[in-house]
Amino acid sequence: MQVIKEHKDEPHLYWGATYNDGRFPSEMWGSGYVLGMDLVEWISTSDIPINNTVGLEDLQVAEWIVDGGFHDNAIDNITAFAGYPWPELGDNTYKQENEIRPFERWTLVTHPLKENFMWVDTANYYLSLQW
């Protein structure tokens, strides 16, 4: 979380993989994103999200932020998101998302690890590193 910590004092922080390169229309949204607590407080008290809660939720969080006008500090880092290095071992429906790039030492979120062995392999890699 050192990458996030560098944006500690910034307002309106949305940190995630928001870029749409055509191959992954909305799948990468659910893998993870970070919100500043100011935005979360605003979401919890505002009226904008209440009327727009049904649908693709991870997309809708961005829509709320745009509707509220707090999209001035949206940080996009698609390189922090990766997949399982051997996607053919898992479910074929999630193969394309895992093929985006294999996880590395500095990958923040590895997604989607639908099978347990995929999750354990990934965790075993990161736990074997010297932190």
Place this chain on the structure above:
Amino acid sequence: MAVQPLLNIARFSQPSSSILITHYFFCSSPILLFPPLPADHLRPPLVAPRRPLSPSQRRCASSPPWHKRHLTAGADEMALRVKSLIAFVLAVAFIFMTLNAIFPRADDRAADFIAYANPQTTEAAAEHEDAEGTAALHRASHDTANAHPIPQQQPTSPTSEWDIGEPVRQIYQDPTKEFRILVGVMSPFQKAARRYLMRSAYSQFPKDLPVDVWFVMGDVDPWNPVNAERVLDSSRIARDWENSTHHDIMLVDCTENMEQGKTYEYLKKVGREFSNRYTHVMKTDDDSFVNLPGNYSVSCVLSYFSIGASNQRTQRRTAFVLGSNL
């Protein structure tokens, strides 16, 4: 008995030439058709063996004769030049790759899209530059008649027909608060095995990380109305058991769902109850592994050939533009 018709043919009619040929071919012995060749040491050599070269002849074999030495006079120098050129190109490529790894450039496709979607903004910027240039010219020529300050247009932020405009309200982080992040893992009640794995793995990271992992859980969806109460009650009891053991389950006030507002309930609960404990909030699913330390300082520089270094320079700030990002 089999050869009787053939003998009759031979007796009463003239046999055709093809019959004769096939008869000869099949009745002759393979030894006669393909007689064995003599062994190598018995066979006379087809080409007379050359005398082996003397040491002086071997030394001169690769070089041209004396009277043709001008044909290959500059070959060594040319070879040296080609080698040095290749080495130079490789060195330049290595330097560029290293620089690209250390200072990677962000992807500018979204910025290009914004510029494409807002031609007025770029035109205004061009006019702004024009105005500055003409002002400098007037100042240089000391023309008092045209010395009025030209109204310089402030560079505007990129706006489009979809853009809302200024924020409705300014809210800021409190810089005095210590960094602490809440990782909310959306995990339904049925994924107990995955939660077990995640607890076992995440607990092995260093203990001093400013990260807390919570599992966000709602009520189970009882699809059968006959046993709905029993299913709900038993799942709540089991959930309380699990939470009393591990203390890492956050309940949200909704039924488990994918696209029916669980994220909103989670963020609402965090914003109302945990806003003083954490400075940042993360949302993930239980099919994602989050690299909790997220350290990149040393190894990012070492491996220059890697493309996907998630350091600060590969990331870029984007304004969400409906249609491209959303």
